Amino acid sequence: xxxxxxxxxxxxxxxxxxxxxxxxxxxxxxxYKLVRGCGCxxxxxxxxxxxxxxxDKRELRVALACHTQVADGMYIATIPFFPFIKQxxxxxxxxxxxxxxxxxYPEIYSCIGCNACTKACPQExxxxxxxxxxxxxxxxxxxxxxxPCVMCGICSxxxxxxxxxPQVGVLCRRLYGKYIAKAxxxxxxxxxxxxxxxxxxxxxxxxxxxxxEIKEKYNTREIEE
Numbered sequence: 001x002x003x004x005x006x007x008x009x010x011x012x013x014x015x016x017x018x019x020x021x022x023x024x025x026x027x028x029x030x031x032y033k034l035v036r037g038c039g040c041x042x043x044x045x046x047x048x049x050x051x052x053x054x055x056d057k058r059e060l061r062v063a064l065a066c067h068t069q070v071a072d073g074m075y076i077a078t079i080p081f082f083p084f085i086k087q088x089x090x091x092x093x094x095x096x097x098x099x100x101x102x103x104x105y106p107e108i109y110s111c112i113g114c115n116a117c118t119k120a121c122p123q124e125x126x127x128x129x130x131x132x133x134x135x136x137x138x139x140x141x142x143x144x145x146x147x148p149c150v151m152c153g154i155c156s157x158x159x160x161x162x163x164x165x166p167q168v169g170v171l172c173r174r175l176y177g178k179y180i181a182k183a184x185x186x187x188x189x190x191x192x193x194x195x196x197x198x199x200x201x202x203x204x205x206x207x208x209x210x211x212x213e214i215k216e217k218y219n220t221r222e223i224e225e
Contacts, residue, residue: 006072023065023076024048037078041066044123046152052076062154064122082153084164089171096175098137105168108135110161117155117165123148127155127165134168140180142172 003018010030017026028034039047048065055073062082087104094100101108108131117127126145133142146169155165193199206214 006070008070008073009075011077012075017070019070019072021070023050023052023063023068023070023074026070027065027076036080037065039066044150046122046150049082049152049154049157050076050078062120062157064152064154067122082157084153084156084167085162086164086167087171091174091178094175096137096139096179100171100175101134101137101168104171105134105164107161107163108168111135111163112161114160116158116160117163120154120158122152122154123150125149130169130172131163131165134172139172139175142169143176146170146172 003020005016006019008015008017008026010027010032015026015030017029021029024034024038037048039045044064044067046064049062050065050068051060051062052068053060053075054071055075065078085105085107089104094104111128111131113128115128117131118125118129121127125148130142130145133139133145146165149166149169151166151170153166156163159165206217209217
């Protein structure tokens, strides 16, 4: 059975593509060879952010191409990345206080509370909330709320204050891991065991399986909170 086709525009050129395709799938169906901005291929890595709008609608939208279905009259444009400011620092030279945010990312104090960052996040993370925690030097909470971020940059692209939300989140998680989180001796012991070769047999057993078996192990693995 032939899939129903719909009309979309990629960089201004019209194409007929399957109506149930993702933006990424539609671009490849149209003949585009994606060698950048495709990352994990239908996982969730944040590499495939695109800009689009629907015909006769004024709103400009942003999304991840691998998770967004095409719509009739969709105009799609790609850019290399959504830029945001990345400050350089040595984690050993900074401390988890308010001054570090004021020095490295002072723009967070210009947040107007519009919540555009949260609304734009493809993972529905509480982006504005973790920025508020960062403002108050509540780095444990900021680290927790920003942890799933894949740094696609869509939030920053929508921010009128020019906040680099993903980089602020990274700094919060580094400060938390370096100075606030409790020591985990079990982790250090496990790393030593791995380095000494204690798990080589288990690694070999996993890698000798088929791709389907490896996927099954991954998808059914136990995930700690």
